[in-house]
Structure formats: structure tokens, C-alpha cells
Amino acid sequence: MADVETIAHDVLVIGAGGAGLRAAIAAAGRGVSVGMVCKSLLGKAHTVMAEGGIAAALGNVDDRDSWKVHFADTMRGGQYLNNWRMAELHAKEAPDRVRELEAWGALFDRTRDGRILQRNFGGHKYPRLAHVGDRTGLEMIRTLQDHGIHAGIDVHMECTVITLLKDGDRVAGALVYDRERGRFHVFRAKAVVLATGGIGRAYRITSNSWEYTGDGHALAYRAGAVLQDMEFVQFHPTGMVWPPSVRGILVTEGVRGEGGVLKNRDGRRFMFDDVPENYRNQTATDPDEGWRYTQGDKSARRPPELLTRDHVARCIVREVREGRGSPHGGVYLDIAWIRERLPNAADHIRKKLPSMYHQFKQLADIDITREPMEVGPTTHYIMGGIRVDGDSQMSTVPGLFAAGECAAGLHGANRLGGNSLSDLLVFGKRAGDHAADFASQHGAVTVDPCAVDAAARWALEPFARTDGEGPFAIQHALQETMQDLVGIVRREEEMQRALVALGALQARAARVAVDGNREYNPGWHTALDLHNLLTVAEAITRSAIDRRESRGGHFRDDHPAKDPAAGGYNTVVRRGPDGAMQLAREAIPPVPAELRAVLTEMG
Amino acid sequence: MGETQSSATFRVWRGDATGGGFCDYRTAVAPGMVVLDAIHQIQAEQANDLAVRWNCKAGKCGSCSAEVAGKPRLMCMTRLSELALEAPVTVEPMRAFPLVKDLVTDVSWNFRAKRTITPFTPRRPDAPDGTWRMQQADVDRVQEFRKCIECFLCQDVCHVLREHHLEEQFIGPRHFVYTAALEMHPLDVADRVPALKRSNGIGFCNITKCCTKVCPESITITDNAIIPLKERVVDEFYDPVGRLVKLFSRRQRP
Known part of the structure; x- marks a missing residue:
């Protein structure tokens, strides 16, 4: 197309959250030219919403912590479907990545002796999360942003990718539109890093913003990359449930880390009623021990509220389904009770959880220092994503890298809280480094003008249709389908219905029509995003149907037990030659002896 | 109290750098709603191309800045119950920055x-x-x-x-x-x-x-x-x- 401008870089980073920024900084640090496109303004990506902290075995609060414990915790939390190499690298490198943030200006909360303070979180054996009150994500993204703007990165804000471009087998760049003018731009690049985050908008109740439509997942899939573990979606146990307009907004796990407890309508701490076997010897047996744990007593074990997110979410669903929920269909999360134990409890809560205090006060008229919150599960994160090499983060497409939420492997069947921020840093850096090296070691690429033309024409089709349906109704129908049929508790029959429904939605999306012009047109953007959402929704549903067991974030009502045989493979999907989605099971390579020894040693 | 009303009118600024004006949209109002919810509802039901910038909807990202009833506010943190809904509620873009379109400015x-x-x-x-x-x-x-x-x-x-x-x-x-x-x-x-x-x-x-x-x-x-x-x-x-x-x-x- 004659009117499409071409911008050339060695490395193109798609996404500007924690992983994208860290990748861009790393790549620029290797002396290659780096472009970064982001769907929103710089500094607004979902990393900003992360509250609890960054998991890293610094051992500042409990010197028994080490990379080995962190590795074992991550593997246990992921039910051993993790890419063990990524879990190893993550545990080993996270402390350096956190210290590096401090060298770039981040100001974490401090221990008494002036080091970085760490807090307790679900599934982590020792206090491990470096944090800043409950706004750690803001501190992290702002630090990366403020460092990154001086790193020589060419930033293009409010730009969205329509398709990846290829030169033979290699990735060659991307076709992008800018929101402001609606113009197309070709970014030609020798290596591309996808750091596009998650898929939360595939569900009705989610903590994710409009941006999280599975773009990276779908772009990579259509470019020929393999996706894995797509059945594993994390439903965070504590989202807001009331009033309706805030349903799904996250309530940090930090509330429980600071001593908050979950209660049902009858005031019972129901989490004590169901402690999984593999966590029994790490879990407190009574409320007093749990409280002592949250206050740093090293002899105490953690309260059951700090079990992994998949388990806590399911326990909440059970309470609600069995009629013991709160008035608006959740359960109670109570931090106010700590006034029985602490003087100045209200001040303490406001200091430790300022944005939670603010959020409930302003949006729900609830003073969390005096009253319990009502909470329920919300779609939060996808463990699955683009299959990558553990060391380099390169996908199965040469030159195409992925880091952060859109990549798979580190978290296995369930992610531990705090492991995502460290994931962004560790693998953002690795992806950036390796993408830069790839670009330096490989020659120039050529972009196929016909592919650009075809994609641009496709993107404009909704404007030409006069009789089609608007995009918002289709998006809502998709969200209802996934929420109702492929949610926290899954059944074969319902998921088969979902597949049929998705097929019908694909047909509707192919006829979507939009009004107005190309300038900053949310209707048009939603129409384009639909394409990605439908791809990831299908991948989630097909993968979830195939895994006939319950493990981590994937719970099958019709197969409630864990199947040991299913612990040996990852579900993968790829696009077949006929364009249909193909599913396969890939055996997980055996854990090497030295890591097996670590797992045994850590129990 | 606004929350007992079933609908309200929002007087939303529509236009771009070349000009524009206010358009009135009447939309349903539910308990707990914030201004951004109303704008989204209008966008989904009446004006698919209404431009608005937002992300987190929880007061953490700072994207949905606008002037609501004459005051600079985050739309996601401005509850309808704080506003007088008897008369139309004006929602307009930040005035200090060049306009891109509707509620979106060039920051x-x-x-x-x-x-x-x-x-x-x-x-x-x-x-x-x-x-x-x-x-x-x-x-x-x-x-x-x-x-x-x-x-x-x-x-x-x-x-x-x-x-x-x-x-x-x-x-x-x-x-x-x-x-x-x-x-x-x-x-x-x-x-x-x-x-x-x-x-x-x-x-x-x-x-x-x-x-x-x-x-x-x-x-x-x-x-x-x-x-x-x-x-x-x-x-x-x-x-x-x-x-x-x-x-x-x-x-x-x-």
C-alpha cells in the first residue's frame, strides 16, 4: 500500500508493561536500535495494577530463603507442569533484577536495618515479596519507564498490532495502526519481542482492562508459533463484587498477607476446612498460628488463606454455591479484625494497604479498617501462552520472542502471587538480550507488500459493511460464553457448547460493522480485538476439554481428581495447514538430577 | 440522591481539533456507577465511536482524566451519587491539552x-x-x-x-x-x-x-x-x- 509508512528497527518490542519495558531496555543496552509500540500511553499497562509485590529470594527478612526454596515453591504451585528451566532461572535471577530496580530509583519499603522489606504471600514459604505498600506495580513500571526514556528506545504510544509480518520462516516485523489517526505503519524488524500481557477480556468478570484481548497469543499463533497450557487461567480469589460497576477489580493478596482472613456468612473461617494434602505440613492448624505467621513468627506456619490462588478461589465458589456466601454473592475478607491484636490497627492498615483503603472507601463506601470487604473470584491471569525456549525466550518462530504473561512455562498450572512481576523482569531482560543478539547475528529482512496490503484491507472491512452487527454486542456475548461455560469449574458438556457458541461468534465477528471514521474509534478497535479474543477463547476451550483432570487453575467437575499421567505433558495448540486449530500433548522433558535433588531437599 | 434515579443525561463533548459541540445522551443508572461506566454504556449502546481513554478503572493508571461537571476528575473514581443528576452532567476533555477526539486529548x-x-x-x-x-x-x-x-x-x-x-x-x-x-x-x-x-x-x-x-x-x-x-x-x-x-x-x- 502506497500510503503505509515503514519504520525500521533491529528489535521491535510489542507492549510496554514490565516485560516490554525491561526487554526494550535490555535490547537497547546491547547497542541495537529498538522500537516499542504500546496499545495505551506509556506507564499505563497492567503492570501498574500489580499490588502485592515482586517475589525474589533476597532473604532480607528470613535468611532461610534461597533460590532453591523459591524454585521449589514455584514448581509446587505450578503442579510441576512448569518449564523447570524457566523456574530455575527465575528463582536464581530475580534478586538481581530487584536490586537493579533499586539502582534505577525504585524505593521499596525497608527493613529495620535499611534493606528491602519482604512480605508473605500465598504459596511462598518465606516472606519474599519486595513491595511498596500495595502499589508495587506502579513503582515498578514508573521506575522502568523513567529509566527507559533515557535508554534510546523509540516509543510509539497508542499503537496496536494488526498482524505480524514474516520473511520466509523468520519474523520480519508488524503491521500496526495508531489509534489517534487510524493510520497504518509497517515496522520492519529483525527480531520481535511480544510482551502483550493477558486475555482477561475474554471473560465477563475480570481484573483486566480493555487492552487484554490476547493480542500477543493470537498474533504469534497466526504467525505459526505454538501456544501451550492455554487451559490454565488464573481466577484470582479476591475481586470486588459490589457495587456491580466495580465487579472484578482486584483486591490484593497482600490483604491476606497482612493478616486478613476469609469468612463465610456464618463467620466461619472456611479455609481451615479444606487444606490440600501437599500443603498440609506447611499450613497452620489454628487461627493463632496463622496470625503469628503473618507477624513474622518463624516457628509458625502460614494461614490457609495464603494457600495457592486456584485453591482459595475454588473454596470461595464452594461457599457461595452451598449458600454460605455474602449478600452479593461473594465471601467476606476481613482485615479490620486485627484491631483485636494490634494497637493502632486502623493506622497500620492504612499504611500497609493504602490503595485498598482508598479503593473501597471511594468505590464501595466501605471502611476496611472497620468493616469486612465482600470479595469473589475474578479472571486475572493466564499461565498459558506462547511456547518459548527457557533460556532465550524465543518462540517456535525464528526471531519471534515472548516475555511476561503472553509467554508460557514459568508458572505451569498455577502462578504464585508475586511471581509475575519477577517474571516480567527476569524474562523481559532475557528476551531483550536474546532478541538483540538474534538481530545482530542475522541479516536484513524483507517485508512482503502483498501481506501488508491484505492485512490492511482486512482491517478496514468493518467500515465497508453497512448491514453488519456492532462489535460490542459480540464481545459481550463472547465474555458471557467464556464466563458461564469455561470458567472456574468446568464440565465437558458445557465446554462443547462453548465451542459451538464460539463458532457462531466467529461467524458474527466476520460480519462486524463499525460506524464513524478511522480516528480514535473504539468501535473499530474493539472489532479488530475480537479476532484475537476469539482465537484465545478457542485455544482455552479446546485445551480445557482435552485435559481430563483437575490441576492448578484448571478444575473439571467431571474429572475432579488429579491424574498423575496428565502431569507429564503440556497441552499445545498450533494452527494447522488448513487454518484449523490443532491440539497435541507434548511430554515435559525430565527434570535434571540436580534440580530433582533440590525439589527433594525442599520437600 | 442520584442512585435512586433510573436514568440520567450526560452532556458529552464530541468533536476533534477542527471543532465540535456537546451531545446529550440519556442512559440507565445503577447503584455504585461511576462516570466512566456511563460513558462506556453510551459508547456500547449509542455511540460506538465515542473516543475515551481508560485502562484500569480503579484509579491506578491515570488514563481517564476529564472534566466532569466542570471539575477535573478521573472518570473511574467519580461516582454518580456525588453528582446532581437532575440536570445533564457535562463530561468534557481536559482543556489544557490539544484535543484529539471527543474526550481524548494529546498529552x-x-x-x-x-x-x-x-x-x-x-x-x-x-x-x-x-x-x-x-x-x-x-x-x-x-x-x-x-x-x-x-x-x-x-x-x-x-x-x-x-x-x-x-x-x-x-x-x-x-x-x-x-x-x-x-x-x-x-x-x-x-x-x-x-x-x-x-x-x-x-x-x-x-x-x-x-x-x-x-x-x-x-x-x-x-x-x-x-x-x-x-x-x-x-x-x-x-x-x-x-x-x-x-x-x-x-x-x-x-
Whole structure:
């Protein structure tokens, strides 16, 4: 197309959250030219919403912590479907990545002796999360942003990718539109890093913003990359449930880390009623021990509220389904009770959880220092994503890298809280480094003008249709389908219905029509995003149907037990030659002896 | 109370840089709704191409800044129950920035202005392992500034930018907060005081505190950031005794 401008870089980073920024900084640090496109303004990506902290075995609060414990915790939390190499690298490198943030200006909360303070979180054996009150994500993204703007990165804000471009087998760049003018731009690049985050908008109740439509997942899939573990979606146990307009907004796990407890309508701490076997010897047996744990007593074990997110979410669903929920269909999360134990409890809560205090006060008229919150599960994160090499983060497409939420492997069947921020840093850096090296070691690429033309024409089709349906109704129908049929508790029959429904939605999306012009047109953007959402929704549903067991974030009502045989493979999907989605099971390579020894040693 | 009403009218600014005007939209109102919900409902049901910038919907990202009923606010944190819904509620874009479309403005100047400020420059590490030691009390002061979500409402309301458009000579309250965070950072050793006086134009601020009043994060912008920075400028440039002392002693450099 004659009117499409071409911008050339060695490395193109798609996404500007924690992983994208860290990748861009790393790549620029290797002396290659780096472009970064982001769907929103710089500094607004979902990393900003992360509250609890960054998991890293610094051992500042409990010197028994080490990379080995962190590795074992991550593997246990992921039910051993993790890419063990990524879990190893993550545990080993996270402390350096956190210290590096401090060298770039981040100001974490401090221990008494002036080091970085760490807090307790679900599934982590020792206090491990470096944090800043409950706004750690803001501190992290702002630090990366403020460092990154001086790193020589060419930033293009409010730009969205329509398709990846290829030169033979290699990735060659991307076709992008800018929101402001609606113009197309070709970014030609020798290596591309996808750091596009998650898929939360595939569900009705989610903590994710409009941006999280599975773009990276779908772009990579259509470019020929393999996706894995797509059945594993994390439903965070504590989202807001009331009033309706805030349903799904996250309530940090930090509330429980600071001593908050979950209660049902009858005031019972129901989490004590169901402690999984593999966590029994790490879990407190009574409320007093749990409280002592949250206050740093090293002899105490953690309260059951700090079990992994998949388990806590399911326990909440059970309470609600069995009629013991709160008035608006959740359960109670109570931090106010700590006034029985602490003087100045209200001040303490406001200091430790300022944005939670603010959020409930302003949006729900609830003073969390005096009253319990009502909470329920919300779609939060996808463990699955683009299959990558553990060391380099390169996908199965040469030159195409992925880091952060859109990549798979580190978290296995369930992610531990705090492991995502460290994931962004560790693998953002690795992806950036390796993408830069790839670009330096490989020659120039050529972009196929016909592919650009075809994609641009496709993107404009909704404007030409006069009789089609608007995009918002289709998006809502998709969200209802996934929420109702492929949610926290899954059944074969319902998921088969979902597949049929998705097929019908694909047909509707192919006829979507939009009004107005190309300038900053949310209707048009939603129409384009639909394409990605439908791809990831299908991948989630097909993968979830195939895994006939319950493990981590994937719970099958019709197969409630864990199947040991299913612990040996990852579900993968790829696009077949006929364009249909193909599913396969890939055996997980055996854990090497030295890591097996670590797992045994850590129990 | 607005929450008992079943619908309300929103008078939304529609248009682009070439012109535009207000359009009235009547939409259903439910308990707990915020202005951004109403805008989204209008967008989904009546005006698919209504441009609005938003992300987190929880007051954490600072994207959905606008002027609601004449006041600079985050739409996601403005509950309908706080507004008088008997008459139409006006929702218009921030007025200090060039309009892109409808409720979306071009805030890119803010990103360019930030790049002109000397970045964080730490002292040498305190410990052999390359780490530093800081006390909580020392970081608390700066953490207030680091709460900033870059919604740019303070910039929107500042008369130096809104009325006088001195963008080339003045960095605005957001960037004074940013500079204060760097200047008061326990580890930072760079000196931004000369720039504050010259290219950053801190002298244009006449402490009307409009910025402080609109800050959704309740950062005490004027008292805790701008005034201390102004005092540093005064100490550096207008204190005769200080100047004499400086003549004989060099400021310590990293």
C-alpha cells in the first residue's frame, strides 16, 4: 500500500508493561536500535495494577530463603507442569533484577536495618515479596519507564498490532495502526519481542482492562508459533463484587498477607476446612498460628488463606454455591479484625494497604479498617501462552520472542502471587538480550507488500459493511460464553457448547460493522480485538476439554481428581495447514538430577 | 440522591481539533456507577465511536482524566451519587491539552517534558554487594511523590499551562513532583536546582494550589513538592550569604 509508512528497527518490542519495558531496555543496552509500540500511553499497562509485590529470594527478612526454596515453591504451585528451566532461572535471577530496580530509583519499603522489606504471600514459604505498600506495580513500571526514556528506545504510544509480518520462516516485523489517526505503519524488524500481557477480556468478570484481548497469543499463533497450557487461567480469589460497576477489580493478596482472613456468612473461617494434602505440613492448624505467621513468627506456619490462588478461589465458589456466601454473592475478607491484636490497627492498615483503603472507601463506601470487604473470584491471569525456549525466550518462530504473561512455562498450572512481576523482569531482560543478539547475528529482512496490503484491507472491512452487527454486542456475548461455560469449574458438556457458541461468534465477528471514521474509534478497535479474543477463547476451550483432570487453575467437575499421567505433558495448540486449530500433548522433558535433588531437599 | 434515579443525561463533548459541540445522551443508572461506566454504556449502546481513554478503572493508571461537571476528575473514581443528576452532567476533555477526539486529548507534551529532567543518579552503593541502606522514614517522604499516577489533572488545572500555555518554559506541577521525588531521593546526588530556576520555570508558579486540590492521589503537591523546591532555588540563587559560602566551597559531587 502506497500510503503505509515503514519504520525500521533491529528489535521491535510489542507492549510496554514490565516485560516490554525491561526487554526494550535490555535490547537497547546491547547497542541495537529498538522500537516499542504500546496499545495505551506509556506507564499505563497492567503492570501498574500489580499490588502485592515482586517475589525474589533476597532473604532480607528470613535468611532461610534461597533460590532453591523459591524454585521449589514455584514448581509446587505450578503442579510441576512448569518449564523447570524457566523456574530455575527465575528463582536464581530475580534478586538481581530487584536490586537493579533499586539502582534505577525504585524505593521499596525497608527493613529495620535499611534493606528491602519482604512480605508473605500465598504459596511462598518465606516472606519474599519486595513491595511498596500495595502499589508495587506502579513503582515498578514508573521506575522502568523513567529509566527507559533515557535508554534510546523509540516509543510509539497508542499503537496496536494488526498482524505480524514474516520473511520466509523468520519474523520480519508488524503491521500496526495508531489509534489517534487510524493510520497504518509497517515496522520492519529483525527480531520481535511480544510482551502483550493477558486475555482477561475474554471473560465477563475480570481484573483486566480493555487492552487484554490476547493480542500477543493470537498474533504469534497466526504467525505459526505454538501456544501451550492455554487451559490454565488464573481466577484470582479476591475481586470486588459490589457495587456491580466495580465487579472484578482486584483486591490484593497482600490483604491476606497482612493478616486478613476469609469468612463465610456464618463467620466461619472456611479455609481451615479444606487444606490440600501437599500443603498440609506447611499450613497452620489454628487461627493463632496463622496470625503469628503473618507477624513474622518463624516457628509458625502460614494461614490457609495464603494457600495457592486456584485453591482459595475454588473454596470461595464452594461457599457461595452451598449458600454460605455474602449478600452479593461473594465471601467476606476481613482485615479490620486485627484491631483485636494490634494497637493502632486502623493506622497500620492504612499504611500497609493504602490503595485498598482508598479503593473501597471511594468505590464501595466501605471502611476496611472497620468493616469486612465482600470479595469473589475474578479472571486475572493466564499461565498459558506462547511456547518459548527457557533460556532465550524465543518462540517456535525464528526471531519471534515472548516475555511476561503472553509467554508460557514459568508458572505451569498455577502462578504464585508475586511471581509475575519477577517474571516480567527476569524474562523481559532475557528476551531483550536474546532478541538483540538474534538481530545482530542475522541479516536484513524483507517485508512482503502483498501481506501488508491484505492485512490492511482486512482491517478496514468493518467500515465497508453497512448491514453488519456492532462489535460490542459480540464481545459481550463472547465474555458471557467464556464466563458461564469455561470458567472456574468446568464440565465437558458445557465446554462443547462453548465451542459451538464460539463458532457462531466467529461467524458474527466476520460480519462486524463499525460506524464513524478511522480516528480514535473504539468501535473499530474493539472489532479488530475480537479476532484475537476469539482465537484465545478457542485455544482455552479446546485445551480445557482435552485435559481430563483437575490441576492448578484448571478444575473439571467431571474429572475432579488429579491424574498423575496428565502431569507429564503440556497441552499445545498450533494452527494447522488448513487454518484449523490443532491440539497435541507434548511430554515435559525430565527434570535434571540436580534440580530433582533440590525439589527433594525442599520437600 | 442520584442512585435512586433510573436514568440520567450526560452532556458529552464530541468533536476533534477542527471543532465540535456537546451531545446529550440519556442512559440507565445503577447503584455504585461511576462516570466512566456511563460513558462506556453510551459508547456500547449509542455511540460506538465515542473516543475515551481508560485502562484500569480503579484509579491506578491515570488514563481517564476529564472534566466532569466542570471539575477535573478521573472518570473511574467519580461516582454518580456525588453528582446532581437532575440536570445533564457535562463530561468534557481536559482543556489544557490539544484535543484529539471527543474526550481524548494529546498529552504527549508531558512525556517530552519529563525527558528533559536529569534522571535518577544514585550515590555509590553502601554495601560491598552493590546495595544501599535506607531507613523507612527517609523513603516515606519520597513515596508520597511516587504515588503519582500521571493523570495530568494537575497540569490541566494549572493556569500557567491552561491559560498561558507556557509549555516551552514551564514543566508543570506533575514534573515538579517528579523533580521533588528525585531531589529528595535518599540516594540521588544530581543537582536539578539550576534547571528548576531556568528551563523548568518554577518561578511561574504562584502557589494557588489548584494542582493540589485536584490530585486524585492526594499528593500535597504545592506544600510538599513545589514550595521546598522553590526554597532550594532561593537558597541557591538569592541568598547572599549562601552565595559567598559557595564561592569558597564546592558542592560535593559524586
